[in-house]
Amino acid sequence: MPAPGRRRRARPAPPRDARGPHGARRGPRRVTASTSAPAGWGVHGQTLAVAQLRADLAADRLAHAYLLTGPEGVGKATLARRLVQAIHCEAPADGVDPCLACAACRRVEDGGAPDFEVVAIGGPCDEESHRDHAADNSTRIRICQARRLTRLSSLAPFHAPPHHAPRRIFVIDTADELQTEAGHALLKTIEEPPASSLLILLATDPDELLPTIRSRCREIALRPMPHADCAGALTESLGLADAEASRLAALARGRYGLAVRLHEDPSL
Ligand SMILES: [Zn+2]
Ligand SMILES: [Zn+2]
Structure with a gap:
């Protein structure tokens, strides 16, 4: 076990419950919840949520849309980033645990990874006539941002991760803050997702989401x-x-x- 302060940079030990050569992609593996999340995920207290995502990765059965729910500060954005890192990582332990040290993992952490965009209040859109939303005091995620997501998600992925299928990945942080029209615009993409897209919606109050959006997502509660x-x-x-x-x-x-x-x- 690495010393606590060095855990992020140390190569995580393979978890007991997902044996196999590092980085190899094989058939479905059995992944069970243990008392603590694997070191590579670095997400405290969300053992079941991590176990579900690891199982989906190991079985190569990721959903097209996830909904991570829980109160502010519980770890939703971190968990979403770890999932993206697990997909992009150059040397994921057992094929599912991000190393957090390779160039691909660091690019995700720094927000510079290809085929990965966080959709949040003030983010970019495709409308040339729009002023910078970061400076216009937007209080919601706008429909023009949802349209940008729809356009980008329909494009072929640019980047081919070495251990998982290429995907255009979007984290919506948070879906509670979608304008009503933006939610409706997003619904079409969630109902008929492009084959290579992955949407990760974060929500503090999932009851506020359009039921049609919520029902299309694989929901994971963080507590x-x-x-x-x-x-x-x-x-x-x-x-x-x-x-x-x-x-x-x-x-x-x-x-x-x-x-x-x-x-x-x-x-x-
Ligand atoms: Zn990595
Ligand atoms: Zn705009």
């Missing part, structure tokens, strides 16, 4: 961690003193990502 587990993860990963880790875990109500943000910026 806050028990207080002791969250505090323990903070101590292990950030080297915090027990009392400080416990305080942050309580403030964040078990949401690991929020606890980390509170640690980094106490003014939140």
